[in-house]
Amino acid sequence: MIISLMKILIKFPHEPQQLIALICFLVFIIPNNSVSQTTQEGILNIGFTQTIHSSILNEKRTIWIHIPEAYSDSEEAYPVVYLLDGNTHFKSVVGMIEALSSKNNSIIPKLIVVGILNTDRLRDLTPKHGNKENGPNTSGGGETFMAFMQKELIPFIDKTYPTKPYRLFIGHSLGGLTVINTMLKRPEIFNSYIALDPSLWWSDSATLQEAKMILNNKKLSNETLYVAIANTMTTNMTLKNVVQDTSKQTQHIRDILEFSTQVVPKSTSELEFKYQYYPNEGHSSLPLIATYDALRYIFLWYDLDKTYIPLIINPKINETTLIKTLTDHYEIVSSKLGYTVLPPESLVNQFGYGCLRRKLFDKAEVFFKLNVKNYPNKSNVFDSLGDFYSEVGEIDKAIIAFKKAINTGKGNRYSKDKLNALLAKADRP
């Protein structure tokens, strides 16, 4: 079955004579989320709230959760984003992640988002106590908070929702400090980190100082960190002259710059690292655009390169090379994510039909057979193989494939119709 007939066309836009038609199809295919998936009695929802009791913190904690919509009948599982200051950033981050992992874009994987709401923010998001400037306060509970995340929240999420063991940690300001501190002290929890204008100055720059030690003692080659720096300088300052400044006023940005341009690059940590300065963003306006850039950086290796499509219709490229290029890509994705990611059923299915339509039968066959190999419990892969055999006139094989489709997974009513049509034709004299 062609899950999305029109979408196949999008995948082959390099034949000039067809391009206008393709663009035309493309533009009216794009909005393809059905209303029913996202509405609930008229309410447009992006997630739900949940309250869990923490023994470690001895209090109830509210979390906001977004679960992606699944593709077809598959039981999918997803990497998880843990988002500090959940209520402030949840909507924009979920909207962004959905846009980057929609049916139109597969720039990043679909992700579960867990937004953590605050009770005592200063207590939870400060690794060390800091009292000089603020008088008595509750700061310094960061390690206890991270114990809650590691021993209570994450196990709860993994037990309750369809998660994969890849985790991303996002925090802003003191949340950014917490993100960096967690990467240094508990690198086993998360795979990647987004630290948005992190408050490294906290408690006499304690975390910055620790970073200098830890990043030369631990190997962090499996961790990826993106640091975003807001423009918190006064009008006449620049990135160049601010580092010469010694005022407390600029300590915030100077500490982040020292971390990003000195401490990390000169360390032996092998951390995958990028930092970006945003001259037009202040401390509060930074998170949205920087999270977008960070997600694109962290998952740079995720999307199949757009040069793959031209390969398919290139007569000089044979089936073996095509399949190898595809599986090589998903082996890289698997190695980055830390679990096996097969070439997506829907994508390979589209490639198969795209080839079939162009009468590239040998290439079509290898795509359909790749799906049969990778997804032997899915009815649709056999239905598609049946379509292929019908098209090339191998009726006996088509009948076997459609029968298999009917008896696999949830079955397939289209396969029944096709099978009956073939059998009727076969019965003719």
Add this chain to the structure above:
Amino acid sequence: MIISLMKILIKFPHEPQQLIALICFLVFIIPNNSVSQTTQEGILNIGFTQTIHSSILNEKRTIWIHIPEAYSDSEEAYPVVYLLDGNTHFKSVVGMIEALSSKNNSIIPKLIVVGILNTDRLRDLTPKHGNKENGPNTSGGGETFMAFMQKELIPFIDKTYPTKPYRLFIGHSLGGLTVINTMLKRPEIFNSYIALDPSLWWSDSATLQEAKMILNNKKLSNETLYVAIANTMTTNMTLKNVVQDTSKQTQHIRDILEFSTQVVPKSTSELEFKYQYYPNEGHSSLPLIATYDALRYIFLWYDLDKTYIPLIINPKINETTLIKTLTDHYEIVSSKLGYTVLPPESLVNQFGYGCLRRKLFDKAEVFFKLNVKNYPNKSNVFDSLGDFYSEVGEIDKAIIAFKKAINTGKGNRYSKDKLNALLAKADRP
């Protein structure tokens, strides 16, 4: 009353000795949306669906609507975004708009978002019929669709929701074509336009050709247009050499480039215009980042310049200059939006308390009195004025102000307590 005591501190970050304390306060103030505002029985919602019957189109249409949360007890009204392909872009656009107009950021005004879902997309989003490439199809219903928007949808929205007469129109691909066509043919409907990789090639580039005429006949100095261009070129092409190309393959980008670099700049339309090319974005990935940039461009004049805060605490700047600078800014905002926007009550209130705290009494007084003048029906402005008079020892005036607060609008229980305290003190021997 100090609506948000802590937030005042954020507004005066330029005294070095206080900066660390300020950053500290700032970072734990930021997440300040309460859960109760955004949850509904555990569901996190960003809007609701509505169905209206169109006589013009003779069908039911589904729209998705987002209404901003109001500040305090004020009855506010908002400009409206009309978003084509509503279901595809609604979540990311709403998330983005909320982030840019939150309590932490006032980069753009709070906006109502109306997402329009498709029934027959090709019919509605094509101004002219185009049949050469696609065989028989329903295209060419664009003018009827715009009549539906102008005569049915927009009046319905204006009648039903708290709207201001400023409208923004966003569309992608054929939606972008519709946006530009609407600006040319019906400039009276909208104030600003975001055209995302618009399909100007449609129907032999008919809209591009019309633009050449119309943009030299109509004055569009009240309209603002942002055009975003995706990278739809093959690997070896550049913006420079693609314009020399003559293949159909590049007609899409060539038409947008001609419109953006030739037709608009050389016209006499006086259109406020910006275009941006996105080398790293394809046709499908463009909308999110380009809408973000477009909103920042369109509302560039909206936010109070960050240099205003230093003026307040600058001893060389007197009260008259302060108030004039502030009111001048909001006169520009009013003129751009087309309706009166007073300096926001909450902002001016914060300025007043900020000055009071620094014992800049003359400046505090003019801020509090500005709010009394602008918001004579709000209880809180009199309560704040009462706080000011109490602080400077003008007890009689304070008593009058608190009495006024109690008898204005919904009243104010804090004013009652303060009044009683003052009266008790006044009774003492």
